[in-house]
Amino acid sequence: MPTLVMKFGGTSVATLDRIKRAAKKVGVEVAKGYDVIVIVSAMSGKTNELVGWVNETSPLYDAREYDAVVSSGENVTAGLMALTLQEMEVPARSWQGWQVPVQTTSAHASARIEAIPADNIRAKFAAGDRVAVVAGFQGVSPEGRITTLGRGGSDTTAVAFAAAFEAERCDIYTDVDGVYTTDPRISDKARKLDKIAFEEMLELASLGAKVLQTRSVELAMRYKVKLRVLSSFEEQSDEAGTLVCDEEEIMESNVVSGVAYSRDEAKMTLISVADRPGIAAAIFGPLSEAGVNVDMIVQNISEEGRTDMTFSCPTDQVARAEAAMEQAKTNGDINFHDLVADENAAKISVVGIGMRSHAGVAAKMFEALSREGINIKVITTSEIKISVLIDRKYMELAVQALHDAFELEKAA
Amino acid sequence: MPTLVMKFGGTSVATLDRIKRAAKKVGVEVAKGYDVIVIVSAMSGKTNELVGWVNETSPLYDAREYDAVVSSGENVTAGLMALTLQEMEVPARSWQGWQVPVQTTSAHASARIEAIPADNIRAKFAAGDRVAVVAGFQGVSPEGRITTLGRGGSDTTAVAFAAAFEAERCDIYTDVDGVYTTDPRISDKARKLDKIAFEEMLELASLGAKVLQTRSVELAMRYKVKLRVLSSFEEQSDEAGTLVCDEEEIMESNVVSGVAYSRDEAKMTLISVADRPGIAAAIFGPLSEAGVNVDMIVQNISEEGRTDMTFSCPTDQVARAEAAMEQAKTNGDINFHDLVADENAAKISVVGIGMRSHAGVAAKMFEALSREGINIKVITTSEIKISVLIDRKYMELAVQALHDAFELEKAA
Structure with missing residues (x-):
């Protein structure tokens, strides 16, 4: 079956009700016939709380312990999302980074993903699971310690899974409904873009349009992962949001995109x-x-x-x-x-x-x-x-x- | 070096200040020359919050996902405790159940510990670590899923580690300063016992004196683990608290202990x-x-x-x-x-x-x-x-x- 990656950020899983809303969107894709890999962030506010505790405990903290502490928020969401899907009778289970395993470098707090062996999750799909809910932002080092990928790392997790599983698309659900020509809070003429090229998205991301983490766009560009940014609070359709893709796929575009x-x-x-x-x-x-x-x-x-x-x-x-x-x-x-x-x-x-x-x-x-x-x-x-x-x-x-x-x- | 196991319950690690107080007690034992294995519970209230979320999400929950969610509280405390010890310049690291590994049955939410290979932690002690901070209450199943041991399971974790590492003693730090002849809230004549036999403690535990989990006492009795119950809020000394031990070690005792x-x-x-x-x-x-x-x-x-x-x-x-x-x-x-x-x-x-x-x-x-x-x-x-x-x-x-x-x- 074709694979789809769906990523839900912190505001999209901030409460049990929002997790349910996100799970329904996953259910829609499962019904279409996709095997779905869901990447979840921590419930919004949780990671900040944990980071605060670490900083208060040890201002010059051991990054290995920082990672052990702050990665726990994603584990909670992953379990709750799996339970929510099961309640909807969608066969699902949660995966922590070390269980997949998401193999990373040992650069704690800003580790890079080195490999994601697909075997374990593929075996579960073959055995009847329809959804693998993966805790984003985390992995495991060659030494068997828990690592994290740095702020916004769940976007990178999502793109890396899409590349490893050759997913048809990687949908990033967030609190905005796509990428705009400019910040709608500044110009009421701002228009949502249907498509944007990787290179443009990279420039926008690094310029402070906080829709996607820069590294995730780089990774998507390198592995030609079709990336879609869309809102978790609105109705979904195949045309919703903004598709970030190769410039060859964009037939016509303005000279300036944003x-x-x-x-x-x-x-x-x-x-x-x-x-x-x-x-x-x-x-x-x-x-x-x-x-x-x-x-x-x-x-x-x-x-x-x-x-x-x-x-x-x-x-x-x-x-x-x-x-x-x-x-x-x-x-x-x-x-x-x-x-x-x-x-x-x-x-x-x-x-x-x-x-x-x-x-x-x-x-x-x-x-x-x-x-x-x-x-x-x-x-x-x-x-x-x-x-x-x-x-x-x-x-x-x-x-x-x-x-x-x-x-x-x-x-x- | 001789090994000591010290367990701190939820109220003993409820805040960063209390974690610091607990860490100081660990430091005292390290200074005496012990290699210390610290077992920590979740900060008090955290596990209840997580259990509440699971129940609200899925009343007839998949126990595997329940375990994945509720085990996260102990991971947070373990990391924070390791950081606190490092701040005191005590070489320490945190261990999650799967990292040790604490091998359990697959009976999720009420798993039993089957084995605790000592090699990984021993190697770190040999390399200079003085404290291994272990997340209590959790382990890993033969299938590689996270398990939990049931309520009060951190006591059982502590005794199992004391047995596996042939520890000199297993100190259970809690919010009371020992085992009493009866509940001091009911009788102001209640007297703290210096020693109590395993069999008596078992009867008291199962009768609702909530100082120790029954299973942990059974395990201590089987493996002859000297168990001491003492307060994390008072000065420690080698005579503090109540020692739960073999009846042969109790020279004189009243006919009735409690x-x-x-x-x-x-x-x-x-x-x-x-x-x-x-x-x-x-x-x-x-x-x-x-x-x-x-x-x-x-x-x-x-x-x-x-x-x-x-x-x-x-x-x-x-x-x-x-x-x-x-x-x-x-x-x-x-x-x-x-x-x-x-x-x-x-x-x-x-x-x-x-x-x-x-x-x-x-x-x-x-x-x-x-x-x-x-x-x-x-x-x-x-x-x-x-x-x-x-x-x-x-x-x-x-x-x-x-x-x-x-x-x-x-x-x-």
């Missing part, structure tokens, strides 16, 4: 840095070691052996960045006149695979922002994305202006 | 049963099938082929007992005139291994009750125990009178 934003960005400028070969490494090495996630980087034209170096990072990392730079100055590794932090920035990006074949997207973007009087602080581009840093107070305005300019409310 | 009671007993009388060979089986077979826990049984002298049959059971099983008897009558399996239920009974027992060699204990007991004008409804005896059923309103009075009569406030 406008993403990231609210809490800071623009940091090192004024009058002594310019010399290797200066970039001398600056960004210490920042990386200090755990600062540097995003955009711009170097101004050098004058008389000195230059200004600008970069962006999340606002909550500004203090860390400043400390790292002062330390590097004290060490004599770099020399600069001043470090200016602008903590009132936001990043706006337009994303679309159509950009590859269409010129003029950047010009259109800058023009639209200019018409609204929005000044651009920093610009970066990739093959399918253009990002700008602007004043945070213009963020909503910029998103709306760009959504209008690229006519995203209209389907291709 | 007075136990069971509050909610019902006396059921089948009036004028047609007496014939096999009539007892015809009565108690259906009661057993209906899940009625029959305790005391008395058959009156038969007259003209008819007899009265009296038995006791917990009051909350009266309706079930009545239904079973009516059904047996309808089926023609038994014939009786009437079934009279007296739901206002309580059971009082005196227990002591000294009874074996001392006559007159029963007479002294009946005399003491008679002096208080307490009528005895039913009597049963064993080698080391005499139990009577009385009116519930006299329960406290009877306990106090018997405690006085046998001078239990005085040590032997």
Whole structure:
């Protein structure tokens, strides 16, 4: 029988009633003839509670014990989901990571899945089970310890199972009904996309559209897993939600697929840095070691052996960045006149695979922002994305202006 | 190094602060040179919450899924305890049942431990670990499913580990500071016993003194595990608590060690049963099938082929007992005139291994009750125990009178 993977996130299994609602959706697919692998998260709030206990007990915790504790939430949901399906007379059982087994690396708290032998679950399907309910987010290390995959890891579990079982599709049920051209809370013209290419989804995921974990999209792209994002709170149909797929499967698409934003960005400028070969490494090495996630980087034209170096990072990392730079100055590794932090920035990006074949997207973007009087602080581009840093107070305005300019409310 | 098993119940690990307090007690034993196996229960209230969810989801639940769900509470405590010990710089790790592995039967929700291979934990001790924190109450079946041992199962886990590792002692930390001659809430003369024999503890446990689970005492008796009950909320010393041990180790003891009671007993009388060979089986077979826990049984002298049959059971099983008897009558399996239920009974027992060699204990007991004008409804005896059923309103009075009569406030 064909296999389907269905993943339910924390809000979709937050209560016994919601677990029942999710189980009904599983029942629909079973009735269609699928063997279904259900991946469940912990009931919402549970993982945070467990993480809180671990942090309070041991701020610099042993990640192996962290994993042993926080993985328990998914086990509870898996058992309850199996029981709920059994009540509906759907033959089902729960599987914990070590029972499958989901083999991972030993990198506790951020382990990577290495293999998912399909034999055990396949044998149960052959023996009459119709659903395997798998606790997401967890696996087992070569040493036999429990591992977890890091936040949002259940998405990755789902895609990995879809790849291992060559599933027809991997449906990610969540609290939104798909991927939108932009955040509907910011623009009421936001339109749900029927399809989006893996590459676009990757850019959107990493830009803060929290629908899917970046790693799960990467994995889906590598193994060509058809990924569908849809709401667990609405009626399901084969056309519901958004399909994340290979760009070849998307016949027509807009040049730009979506406008993403990231609210809490800071623009940091090192004024009058002594310019010399290797200066970039001398600056960004210490920042990386200090755990600062540097995003955009711009170097101004050098004058008389000195230059200004600008970069962006999340606002909550500004203090860390400043400390790292002062330390590097004290060490004599770099020399600069001043470090200016602008903590009132936001990043706006337009994303679309159509950009590859269409010129003029950047010009259109800058023009639209200019018409609204929005000044651009920093610009970066990739093959399918253009990002700008602007004043945070213009963020909503910029998103709306760009959504209008690229006519995203209209389907291709 | 000698091994010690320490078990902490739900109230002893109810909060992070209490886990810390328990961990300090473990640290004391580690400092003395013991390798310590710590058995933990779920934080108090957690197991009830999980059981509630299972019952609400599926009243006639699949016990395999029940076990998968309810075992998760102990995993959380085990991880948190290991982290707490690590914070105290005591090398420790957590062990879930399947990791040890604690091999059990497949009788889910009431599995029995079959074997505990010591190799894995011994190897970690050899490598420098000083504490193995084991999730109590759980194991793994031959099919690789998670099992649980039934309520109070963590006591059994503790004793089984003490036997498997030939531990010097098994310390059960709980919310009382030992075993008393009777319930201190009923008699302010109740005295803590320094030692009690396994056989006496077994009788007391089954009589409702909820200090230790009956099965754990049976197991300790079979494997000669020295069991100590002590409070996790008081200072520890080698003399603290009550030692449950072989009677040979008890030099002097009172004839009677304790007075136990069971509050909610019902006396059921089948009036004028047609007496014939096999009539007892015809009565108690259906009661057993209906899940009625029959305790005391008395058959009156038969007259003209008819007899009265009296038995006791917990009051909350009266309706079930009545239904079973009516059904047996309808089926023609038994014939009786009437079934009279007296739901206002309580059971009082005196227990002591000294009874074996001392006559007159029963007479002294009946005399003491008679002096208080307490009528005895039913009597049963064993080698080391005499139990009577009385009116519930006299329960406290009877306990106090018997405690006085046998001078239990005085040590032997």
